[in-house]
Amino acid sequence: MHNDLPTRISYPLPATADLPQRSVPWTPDPARSALLVHDMQQHFLRPYTSGQEPAESLLGNIGRLLALARELSIPVYYTAQPAHQQPADRALLNDFWGAGIGSNEAGARIVDELQPHPHDTVLTKWRYSAFQRTNLAETLHASGRDQLIITGVYAHIGCQVSAADAFMHDIQPFMVADAVGDFTAAHHAQALAWVAGRCGVVTDTGSLTTAWAGGHDPASTVSTAGADDSAGTVGDHIRGRVAELLFMDAAEIGVHDDLLELGLDSIRVMDLAETLRADGLEASFETLAASSTVHEWAAALQLQGAGA
CATH class of the missing domain: 1.10.1200.10 (ACP-like)
Incomplete structure (x- = not known):
């Protein structure tokens, strides 16, 4: 017996007034930031209905952040699980999620609206965390980037674990509340509350873009x-x-x-x-x-x- 993705995901993204209170005074700085687009692949977006919430705002907000990040020369990282994973590579993921993407090469494709650009980095994703079996931490430290802006799916799984892992690598995580998606509104709220209380800052697309646009060294x-x-x-x-x-x-x-x-x-x-x-x-x-x-x-x- 293993977990399955929901057959249909539909809920409104949280409003700015509903975001959890911050625990630390970190402010996003474009000179210190890197943007993470987490697992925005066809397989994981399948339960969302195009043109409805949260899919419409999720894609639109990530798109806004991508455009500004590229304009400001903020490095962009994607995570993407590969198709045709060997059982040994998936290991314990098999017990919880079965074969996952399996042999579905179309499902492994990043959604068309958010396709990577040539200068972006696509990390092969093997576990919940974007840092596991990748060089993300080393690359960020080498480039002087100690803030990770987290977007994508799913908030209470890979996004939350990546935020915790960033914190443990001395990288400040910022979870963008209206640029992450989840199974339900309850799962979404739980992820935001945990990150805000334990390892990072929860912000929204408007606040983040304003901070980036007015930021400086x-x-x-x-x-x-x-x-x-x-x-x-x-x-x-x-x-x-x-x-x-x-x-x-x-x-x-x-x-x-x-x-x-x-x-x-x-x-x-x-x-x-x-x-x-x-x-x-x-x-x-x-x-x-x-x-x-x-x-x-x-x-x-x-x-x-x-x-x-």
Whole structure:
């Protein structure tokens, strides 16, 4: 007796308001990110109905992330189980799932909507984790990428285990709630809650793309903060540091938001001033205490840097 895939999967993807609270202040950075498209093969997508939820949003959101990742030169990795696996290669998977894809070569194909590009990497998938029997961890570390953005199916199986494995390789996992799919809404919610509470950050496509689009290398900000850096770039850096202190996603913080209302008390402002000084910005508690928005702080620090 073994498990079978559902015959039909139909449920709405979770709304942003329903996502579990984050446990760590990690923020996606395009200079540190790699995108994982997990098991988006015909075999595993068979239970989903084209044009209906969650399939429609799942494919659309992964497509959006792929397009932006390629635009920003963020490396893209796919996992794909091969057809014609030998019993010895599947090993214990046989006991739980039988032959899996078996000899179905069409089933092993990545869905047409998300086909890999020539510069993407397709990893042969042998177990639940994308790291098992692959060089994913070594490749990420060698390229200086320590954040893994996880999309695909199934959230409570391979996606969740890959997130845990990323964590154990000192790679920050980000599970994109509306770019992963599962058997049921309950399985989906369980996976998100576990990852958020144990090993990673749960975000959504909108927040992630906003963070990527506004992201930058903090080192480049520091080296030019006193010269020709823009207030927008300084502001992005400040917003990232504020997000860390408030355990928020930087994309959730508007440049004109009153940060005191968001919970940035005087103790945290002192911590922020010290952190920004370590980053190379001429920040003081007095300067930050004189205003309370990212926009005002960026303008003040840019002026100080220009006058140095």
